[in-house]
Each structure stands twice: as structure tokens, then as C-alpha cells.
Amino acid sequence: MTEFLTHYIEPDWIAHFLVAAVHCGLILGLVVMAAAAFTWAERKVAGRIQDRLGPTRVGGRFGWLQSPADGLKLLAKEDLVPAEADGPLFRLAPYVSFCTSFAVFVALPLSNDWVAQRLDASVFFLLAVAGLEVFGVILGGYASGSKWSLFGAMREAAQVVSYEVPLGLCVVIPVMVAGTMNLVTIGNMQSGWFVNWMIFHDPFMFITFWVYCACAMASVNRAPFDLAEAESELVAGFLTEYSGFRWSIFFMAEYASMLAVCLLASILFLGGWNGPVPITSWLGLTHDVHPVAGFVGDLLGFANILAKGVLGVIVMMWARWTLPRLRIDQVLTMCLKYCIPLAAAMFLGAMGWTYVIRGGLSDMDEPTPVVQSGQSVSLANHQEGGR
Amino acid sequence: MNLLFEPVGLAHYLVVGAILFVTGVVCMATKRNAVGILMGIELVLNGANMNFIAFATPGLRADEGLSLGLDGHMVALFVIVLAAAEAAVGLAIVLSFYYNHLTVDVDEAEELKG
Amino acid sequence: MEAINWHSCFFLLFAILSCGFAVAVAVSDNIVRMAVYLIASLAAVSGLFFLAGADFVGAMQLMIYVGGTLVLLAFGVMLTARGPLVKIATGGGQWVLGAMLGGGLLVILLQAAFSVEAWQRPEVTPEVAQGEDLATAAPLGMGMMGIRVDQLDETDTVKRGGMSGYLLPFEIVSVHLLVALIGAAYLARARRPAHLVQSGDGGKGDRRPEGGDR
Structure with a gap:
């Protein structure tokens, strides 16, 4: 992606920043979405374990808008x-x-x-x-x-x-x-x-x-x-x-x-x-x-x-x-x-x-580092799937 | 020298190490809080470590063959490990001192003065 | 426009962070703030380690130093810093002495750092700056075991004998750590603070509280 962008965008550093920003954005999206989903899931799980329903009203049947609603409430609170x-x-x-x-x-x-x-x-x-x-x-x-x-x-x-x-x-x-x-x-x-x-x-x-x-x-x-x-x-x-x-x-x-x-x-x-x-x-x-x-x-x-x-x-x-x-x-x-x-x-x-028992139960390929003469440690990299 | 466009050399890393070392020494010399002195020691050790790592990196100097290589990394690792031990023992001494004197001011430790 | 050297750029960033926070540690009087500055400084130093191609040492720095030692120090700060004890001011004379000592030392060290021509700049762009994958963990581990995989092409047998790995130092360090652990646990074991000790119960606990007949 870096090569692709540096091809089109003139000063290199803007392209680099763009790439970094996309990476950060993806991870941040994952983290924030996960946090929101887990807040909701925590309430549901807790509810079920305690023989309740958990959130049911906010945003339809399963209360799936509970996390955004919570977030809004927290944002509006006094700091x-x-x-x-x-x-x-x-x-x-x-x-x-x-x-x-x-x-x-x-x-x-x-x-x-x-x-x-x-x-x-x-x-x-x-x-x-x-x-x-x-x-x-x-x-x-x-x-x-x-x-x-x-x-x-x-x-x-x-x-x-x-x-x-x-x-x-x-x-x-x-x-x-x-x-x-x-x-x-x-x-x-x-x-x-x-x-x-x-x-x-x-x-x-x-x-x-x-x-x-x-x-x-x-x-x-x-x-x-x-x-x-x-x-x-x-x-x-x-x-x-x-x-x-x-x-x-x-x-x-x-x-x-x-x-x-x-x-x-x-x-x-x-x-x-x-x-x-x-x-x-x-x-x-x-x-x-x-x-x-x-x-x-x-x-x-x-x-x-x-x-x-x-x-x-x-x-x-x-x-x-x-x-x-x-x-x-x-x-x-x-x-x-x-x-x-x-x-x-x-x-x-x-x-x-x-x-x-070298390979273990599952007949795994020998994965220990192999020291070859004149070489640094070569690691068993990218094994083929499916044996 | 414009640092944004030219590659840094070994000397730049050494400058960082020197500044860390000196601030650590000043910290040790001026602080009266025993925990502060421990922090100064950590800074000094990090300054030394910085130099070890810099000397271990071959790409930073014109005479590449002379770099420490893995030995530098190894010594830095030992320094880090021993610093942890030093901090644990130092902190134990500080706590013991605190229990006995109810302060961590090292100027209060004067029982052994003649 | 000249291409930006990212290695130098990040070096500058981390160097400014680590040195700035280190100076802040030295000049601050508040012990809690000092701990925070120290954490920031050491984390920036680990960034410099990553930059210099020592990824394993950098991770070790983050894990042991920042994650272990400094948590310990912060713990010590919390145990000992109460109210007025947070700030123990340093006298002006000591500051002058300390600054003179530090300034002299800095001049000597900087002179040493810039004295060798070959150290000023690399001949080629460092490999690290080109984004190559670093792999120091496995060679370091083998070195600890006594096998130097990075020196296998060294032909001089005398030299090879001299760099036969670090098994013995590794063992010594581990025993040292064990001793330090036991010693620290012994030293810091919970005793009753001096102000709670009844006078006259004799023995070890019978220390005078602060402000005795000094």
C-alpha cells in the first residue's frame, strides 16, 4: 500500500502518514467496536446468568443500541x-x-x-x-x-x-x-x-x-x-x-x-x-x-x-x-x-x-531452530497447511 | 546538521546516553528523597545501556567491522536484569529505613556519623 | 525536496522525549511526578533501542524496566510518600554543586562522543531505516546458551574461543537474582512501624522514633 500511495502522492511523507493513519484507524476501529460490543454482551450475559433479560428496550429487540446510548450518557456527564x-x-x-x-x-x-x-x-x-x-x-x-x-x-x-x-x-x-x-x-x-x-x-x-x-x-x-x-x-x-x-x-x-x-x-x-x-x-x-x-x-x-x-x-x-x-x-x-x-x-x-517425543502428539514438524554453518538461525517459516 | 534528512550516526546516540547519564548523576547528587536517588540510578544505568546498544549497532558508524554486535545487546540485557535486582534491594532498604525513621529523607540517616 | 530520513526523524523524536523527561526527573521536586517522568523517559529509551535494531532488548526494557522495576518504584513511592513527605526540597547550594558536576561531566562525555570521526555518521543508510525485519531474539537466546550463531564465520580460533557465549554469566545473574529476591523479601518484611512500637518491649523493634535525642 505504501508503494501504491507513494506512486500517486507527491511528497513521500504524506503517503507514509496516510498509510500509518489507515493502520491506526483500522486497529482503533476494532478496539472501539469490540469495547462497544462487549459492553452490550456483558449486560446480556450478566442478565442471562442472573435469570434476567438484560437490556431489551434501547434500539429494538435485543437492546443493541444500549452501548451507544451509554456512551452518549457518559459524554454528557460532568467531568x-x-x-x-x-x-x-x-x-x-x-x-x-x-x-x-x-x-x-x-x-x-x-x-x-x-x-x-x-x-x-x-x-x-x-x-x-x-x-x-x-x-x-x-x-x-x-x-x-x-x-x-x-x-x-x-x-x-x-x-x-x-x-x-x-x-x-x-x-x-x-x-x-x-x-x-x-x-x-x-x-x-x-x-x-x-x-x-x-x-x-x-x-x-x-x-x-x-x-x-x-x-x-x-x-x-x-x-x-x-x-x-x-x-x-x-x-x-x-x-x-x-x-x-x-x-x-x-x-x-x-x-x-x-x-x-x-x-x-x-x-x-x-x-x-x-x-x-x-x-x-x-x-x-x-x-x-x-x-x-x-x-x-x-x-x-x-x-x-x-x-x-x-x-x-x-x-x-x-x-x-x-x-x-x-x-x-x-x-x-x-x-x-x-x-x-x-x-x-x-x-x-x-x-x-x-x-x-520430538514432534508431540500431533506429529508436528520439527520446529526448533536449525543452526547451519555460516548462517544465522533459520526458523521454520510458513509451513504448508493440511497434513 | 539537519537531522531530518541526514542519517544519524553513533555520536548522536552517545549524546542521548550522555544526557541520560548526567541527569541521573545530578538526580542522585541533589535529591534527598531515597526513592528519588534510586530513580537517578535507573537513569544512569539507562544512559550506559544506550551506549552499549549504540555501539552494538553496525549500521551507525563508518567503521562497521568494529561494532560490538550481539555482545553489546547481551551486556545491555544483563544491565537491565541487574537493575531490576538493584531496584528491589534498594527499595527494600528504603522501606526498612522508612519503617524505622518514618521518613525517606536520606539526610536523616546520620546515626553512624562520628 | 529531499526525502525525509525516517530513522533520523524518529530518533529525534525519541531522543527529545527521553532527554526532556530525564531532565524533568532531575529538576522535579515532587516524587510522584518524578516517577511519571521516569516512566516516560525510559519508554522513549526503549523506542530508541527498537530504532537501533535491538528489538529484543527494547522489549526487555519495556517489560522488566518499565513494567517491573518502575511499578516497584511507584509502589515504593506510594508506600512512603504521604502528605508533606511528597516534596522534600533540595537546597540552593546543592543545586549549584549538582549543576556544576553535571555540566562538567556532560562536557567531557560530549567531547568523547564527538571525538571520533567514524562515529559521526554512517557510511551507508542504516539497515534499520529501510524497514528490514529484525531478528535478534533467537541469536541472543543461543548466545545465552553458549552458542554464538552470529560468529560462526569467524575464522580466527583464538577469537572464537574468546566469544564462547554467555552461559556462565547467565547462570551467575540468575543466582544473583535469586539472592537479591530473598534479600529484598527479608529486608522489606513487614515490621511494625517505629511509631507503633511500645517503648520498653526490648529487642529489635525498640528503635527511637523520629526526632529522638539527636
Whole structure:
């Protein structure tokens, strides 16, 4: 696209800016649409779980205009900054949260060729940027100048720093099996039937997936781990002093990071953009056949990964409305005494498994880096689908 | 030199490293808050890291063969890891100090003065 | 119109951000603001790392430094900064001394940076600026394991013996980290603050509160 535009638009830098703007716009559209859809879905799911209907009136039968209506209401609300608050930091905090959870999507591949920025260490970049979201919460909590907010922020800091360790360990396991940190390569390794998915690679990986789920839920502050908010003890935690639009930005950030960890889980464990059945390779929807066919294949892949991600988010909602909130000591106990040892044991197990039984259950091609003389590490890139 | 149109060289990265280093040193020298001193240390370490990364990048200098290559990255990684350990221990000391003196002003730590 | 060099452009942006926020850290008196400026500065430094082709180190910087160490520091700030303690002002004399020290150091460092002709500018446009895919993670990992995949074409056996990877330093660092972790946990373990300790209960907790007979 850059070449195409630079051909027609005279100063190069305008074309570059246009391309960058289109990329940003696409990601922002995805994030904002997802946040709006999840706000509605959360109400519906919560309603059904509590034997209610959820929103039914706004915009027709299923209340599908509920999210825009909520957004309008929040925009119209007064934007309060408490007198005790540290004004600039208080105003800045929601944007820090949102920008970081938005930046996660920069390196997150959404289909075989659909990724805004190809990074070799994209898994690592994702984890790193996702870990920064905590700063918005800490800043907001501290700058509010309220004791409830401060408690919320301190809990958040303790919780996120602790849960980054098991989360990182869980992510390292598929990375180790795949032999690369490049998410596009990891996703393409799992093409073919669903038995090729990482989660079915070996029994340790299967357990790792569930540990990852728990840690991911904790790292994005969802119930039962939403100690930073904890409305039964801390009024609303770090959100106590926020109102109107800034509050809604915090929520958009939360939904965006929920979607991000779920998409990451689906790439690392659940085959990413590869469906359970290798339909795209049967139909010949690859770029080798025809660009349009490749585009359709990518579109199918995008639908696939989005379905998996949304399913993950709905499971998170299910957990929120089903499980009671843990206490802060229980949260940290679970991380330090259960998740970390379990993840470490799974790491050792998966390492032993790949050492003893090379390909794993699914007869995956040998993906470890091959060192050739005079060459740098060549990675198993772009495997053919369908075996 | 017009930085928008000409490629930057190693020296430019070194300037950034130098500024980070110096601000860190000034921060360490002037702050009385113990946590502020820790922050100064982080800045100093980052200035050093900046230089390591700059020297490791072959494309930035005319004598390309002399760049550190992967060694520079490796040392930078070790610096980052050790900085984390340093921050943890430093913060533990600060907290311990705070529990005992109810302040983080390092000028209050004068029991060992003769 | 000359083509814009994007590498230089972004370098300028990140350099201004990192240096500006670093200066802000040094001159600010409010410890919370300092933490925020430091975060911004270090994040910009990681941007410079990405720009210089060290993508793994840049991600590591974001993850460990910004995401770990600074959260820890912010935690420390929140634990220790209460009301009047947020600001501990520095005297004017110390500022003068600090500025003199810093200025002298800066002059020396800048002179060193610009003293070598070959460092001034690259011979060709850096590869990084041309948008090539970087791949430093795997070679770095192999280097940690003791295999230098980037030096396989080095013919001089003496040189190759000298760069035999970083397995031992890696092990030393991990043990060091473990020791630091245990030490930090021991040092920071919850003790009753001095102002709550009853005088006369003896032992370790019997420290005088602030403003004793100094």
C-alpha cells in the first residue's frame, strides 16, 4: 500500500502518514467496536446468568443500541476532578491505560498477513506493552487523592507485578515448543486439523492453557481478581473519583486488553487464524493461488481468530458473574503458591516432552531452530497447511 | 546538521546516553528523597545501556567491522536484569529505613556519623 | 525536496522525549511526578533501542524496566510518600554543586562522543531505516546458551574461543537474582512501624522514633 500511495502522492511523507493513519484507524476501529460490543454482551450475559433479560428496550429487540446510548450518557456527564487530586496526572491516567492496551494490537497478528507491525519478538513485545496498562491504574489511583483509590492502586500494583511472572512462564512454553517468538510463525505452525493446535501438543501444554487463562484473567483485572476495583470493599477502587468520559476510557481499555489476552491465547494455544478443519487449504484460498483467494482466506482466518477471542471474552464474563471475588491475600497466594510452581512444572514437563517425543502428539514438524554453518538461525517459516 | 534528512550516526546516540547519564548523576547528587536517588540510578544505568546498544549497532558508524554486535545487546540485557535486582534491594532498604525513621529523607540517616 | 530520513526523524523524536523527561526527573521536586517522568523517559529509551535494531532488548526494557522495576518504584513511592513527605526540597547550594558536576561531566562525555570521526555518521543508510525485519531474539537466546550463531564465520580460533557465549554469566545473574529476591523479601518484611512500637518491649523493634535525642 505504501508503494501504491507513494506512486500517486507527491511528497513521500504524506503517503507514509496516510498509510500509518489507515493502520491506526483500522486497529482503533476494532478496539472501539469490540469495547462497544462487549459492553452490550456483558449486560446480556450478566442478565442471562442472573435469570434476567438484560437490556431489551434501547434500539429494538435485543437492546443493541444500549452501548451507544451509554456512551452518549457518559459524554454528557460532568467531568469532575476532585479538589485533592493531582490534576494533570488525574486527567492523564485514563489515556495511559487506553494507549497501552491499544498499542498491544500493533504487534498482534489478526490473520496470516494481517499484522500492523511485524516484530520478531512480538510475543515479548505484547506482554511488555500489556504490562504497562497497570500504570494508568496506579496513576489514576494515586492522583485521585482518595484513600479508596490509593488502596485500589496499591493492590493493582502488587497483583499485576506478581501475575506477570506466571503469565510470562505460560507464554514461554508454546514459544519454546515453537522455537520462535514470532506470533505469525507460531500461528502458521498450527495450521491443518485442530489436533495441530498447541493446546493438543502435549498434556503439559493442555494444563498450561488453563493456568494461562487464570493468570490472564488476573492480569487484566477481571473478576474474580478485580481487587483494584472491589466495589464491596473499596467503593470503586481506583475508579472511585472518575466519572463520565474518563471513566468510560478506563472501561474501553479494560475490554481492549481482555480481547488482547484472549487473542494472544488463541494464537498461542488455539491455532490462531486456523480453523479446526483446514477448509482454506482445501478450497485453495492462499496467496500462492490468487491474491483475491488469499484475501478471502485471510478474511476467514480473521473471522476464526475473532470468534475464538470473543469466546474467550465471554468465558471471562461468565467467570465474573459466577465466581465470588477473592481477597487480596488469596489472590497473591494463588499466584505465588499455585500458579508459579504449576507453570514452572509445566515448563519442565513440556521441555522433557519435546526432548523425548520430538514432534508431540500431533506429529508436528520439527520446529526448533536449525543452526547451519555460516548462517544465522533459520526458523521454520510458513509451513504448508493440511497434513 | 539537519537531522531530518541526514542519517544519524553513533555520536548522536552517545549524546542521548550522555544526557541520560548526567541527569541521573545530578538526580542522585541533589535529591534527598531515597526513592528519588534510586530513580537517578535507573537513569544512569539507562544512559550506559544506550551506549552499549549504540555501539552494538553496525549500521551507525563508518567503521562497521568494529561494532560490538550481539555482545553489546547481551551486556545491555544483563544491565537491565541487574537493575531490576538493584531496584528491589534498594527499595527494600528504603522501606526498612522508612519503617524505622518514618521518613525517606536520606539526610536523616546520620546515626553512624562520628 | 529531499526525502525525509525516517530513522533520523524518529530518533529525534525519541531522543527529545527521553532527554526532556530525564531532565524533568532531575529538576522535579515532587516524587510522584518524578516517577511519571521516569516512566516516560525510559519508554522513549526503549523506542530508541527498537530504532537501533535491538528489538529484543527494547522489549526487555519495556517489560522488566518499565513494567517491573518502575511499578516497584511507584509502589515504593506510594508506600512512603504521604502528605508533606511528597516534596522534600533540595537546597540552593546543592543545586549549584549538582549543576556544576553535571555540566562538567556532560562536557567531557560530549567531547568523547564527538571525538571520533567514524562515529559521526554512517557510511551507508542504516539497515534499520529501510524497514528490514529484525531478528535478534533467537541469536541472543543461543548466545545465552553458549552458542554464538552470529560468529560462526569467524575464522580466527583464538577469537572464537574468546566469544564462547554467555552461559556462565547467565547462570551467575540468575543466582544473583535469586539472592537479591530473598534479600529484598527479608529486608522489606513487614515490621511494625517505629511509631507503633511500645517503648520498653526490648529487642529489635525498640528503635527511637523520629526526632529522638539527636
